[in-house]
Amino acid sequence: MIGKTARQCSSWILPSLLAINLALTAGCAGKTSTARYSASSAGSSCYAKALPTAGEGGLAWGSTLDMARQKSMNNCIRYAGQSGGTPTTCHVVLAECKN
Known part of the structure; x- marks a missing residue:
């Protein structure tokens, strides 16, 4: 019974972790370029x-x-x-x- 429960959990844990990782990577990728651009002209008008x-x-x-x-x-x-x-x-x- 314990083996069956572990197999059921592992079937959805890996896809969930991959989806979270992809979402975090995609969110950070857009913010990096914006921050770099705004820093180049910060304070200079x-x-x-x-x-x-x-x-x-x-x-x-x-x-x-x-x-x-x-x-x-x-x-x-x-x-x-x-x-x-x-x-x-x-x-x-x-x-x-x-x-």
């Missing part, structure tokens, strides 16, 4: 984008407009140089602050 005439540009966030512009220029110079572009031609094409 201004952004700027700088582009060279050739190569990759740079986008940066900052607490002030001037800080965002400077950071985007530095990123543009670095990325343009790494991508085979022209770092000396970088200029800010967009700079705004969110409300």
Whole structure:
């Protein structure tokens, strides 16, 4: 009688544990990416984008407009140089602050 009860319990325990594990994994997967994105701009209300005439540009966030512009220029110079572009031609094409 004890063997029969143990077999009946084990038939539903394993699927239940797998379902709980899948639900927890799926719930955590969506939250990780959201937290990472919001942390990147937390406290920074201004952004700027700088582009060279050739190569990759740079986008940066900052607490002030001037800080965002400077950071985007530095990123543009670095990325343009790494991508085979022209770092000396970088200029800010967009700079705004969110409300």
